[in-house]
Amino acid sequence: MTIPRSLSLALIVFLLSGAAVAAPASETIHRPTVSSTDIDHFWDAYDEALTTDDPARQVQILQRRYIDRGTAGLKAFMAVKGYTAQSYVDAIRAYPRYWTSVRPHTLRARSAIAELEPELRKFQTLYPRLRPAAIYIAIGALKSSGTTQDDKVLIGAELATGDDSVDTSDMPPKMRDWLATYFRSRPFETMSLLAMHEFVHTQQRGPGSTLLGQALYEGVADFVAERVTGRKPQLPYVEYGPANETAIKAAFVQQMDGENTDGWLYNDTDNAFKVRDLGYYVGYAICDAYYRKAADKTAAIAGMIELEFTDPKAVKAFVDSSAYFAPARGGD
Structure with a gap:
């Protein structure tokens, strides 16, 4: 099963028409593009690569056929992640076994793409x-995955379209454990949430220092992304964070002004809680506190997105205005 190129182009037109409708009358929006043609190319290369046992020949096939x-997106993805x-x-x-089982999942990307049109409008x-x-x-x-x-x-379909049947x-055990947790969250079902999370990053001035x-x-x-889609990631930090907030705050405050993100971000469980990505929860909770205090919700969203994350003083001012850490620092 493959994704016809004509279908991919039709989806692009579908998405672009939605973005145009959403644009305020006073602004001109350059229309975005959406592409999944790299998925077709990968499986073409994969099938040919399996016709030989010669690793050097397989490298040549992946280079030529994939x-x-x-696309420009694949080249960017490879540059960011160091893929060759x-x-x-x-x-x-x-x-x-992984690639055999994940293949049909990746081919479902077209249905997820179709869901992005209303999300981009709402964004x-x-x-x-x-x-x-x-x-x-x-x-x-x-x-x-993104x-x-x-x-x-840039979405990695070999991860973002999976579920616990992969x-x-x-x-190896560590990788298997990480993927088991991730796939239990059934990422394909919330792939539009991932796409909107990453779309937010394209609007931000970051990352943080x-x-x-x-x-x-x-x-x-x-x-x-939650405001746009109405969804949260089905990952452990989403439930664990609110249930253990006091302890998480106390631990986070001790390290938050440093540059080391170990134990808090990017699938690292080297922390007292043994839960991945609790830094995501802390950041989310700060935003939630800031948003609740804001009289102008549209301005609050803009303030979040346009924050200078590389400027510690700007970050501190934003966090202080949320009052999120006030109890942990001894109250007002």
């Missing part, structure tokens, strides 16, 4: 200064 034919043709061959050879309603960004759904080499580069949203049995700044950078993306 990378050389890639060798990266893909290594992953294919190491995890054959522009909430944030009228929304700048254009292209969305690319490609196949990565198991490093990221990231950005400048005005490009076979991870040929992976401290743990607090980076946690807020991610928390803003989570918070705004």
Whole structure:
């Protein structure tokens, strides 16, 4: 099963018409593009690569059939994550059961793309200064379900379209445990939430220069994406955070002004709570407190998105205005 190129183009037109309707009359919005053609190219290369056992030949095939034919999004994804043709061959050879089982999942990307049109409309309603960004759904080499580069949203379909039926049995234990947690959240069902989270990042001035700044950078993306989609990620930090907020705050305050994000962000469980990505929760909770205090909700959303995350003073002023840490610091 493949995604016809004509269908991909039709989806682009569908999304672009929605973005145009959402644009305020006083503004001209350059229309974004959405592409999933890299998925087709990957599986073409994959099928040919499996016709030989020669690793060097497989690298040549991945380069020629996938990378050389890639969109600007694939090239950006590879640059951000350090992917090479060798990266893909290594992953294919190491995890054959994984790739066989995830293939039909990746081909569902077209239905997720269709869901983005109303989400982009709502985003522009909430944030009228929304700048254009292209969305690319490609196949990565198991490093990221979603990231950005400048005005490009980059989705890794080999992760973002999965669920707990994907076979991870040929992976090392740590990787298998991480993917089991991720796939239990059924990311495909909330792929539009991931896309909106990453779309927020294309609008921000970041990332942050401290743990607090980076946690807020991610928390803003989570918070705004929830306002757009009405959904939260089905990941452990979302439930664990509110239930253990006092202890999390106390621990976070001790480290938040430093540059080290270990234990708080990016799938690191090296913390007292043994829960991944609690920094996302802290950033989200700060935004929630800020938003609740704001009389002008539209201005509050703009203030979050346009915050200078690289400026510790600006970050501190924003956080202080939320009063989120006031109890942890001894009250008002």
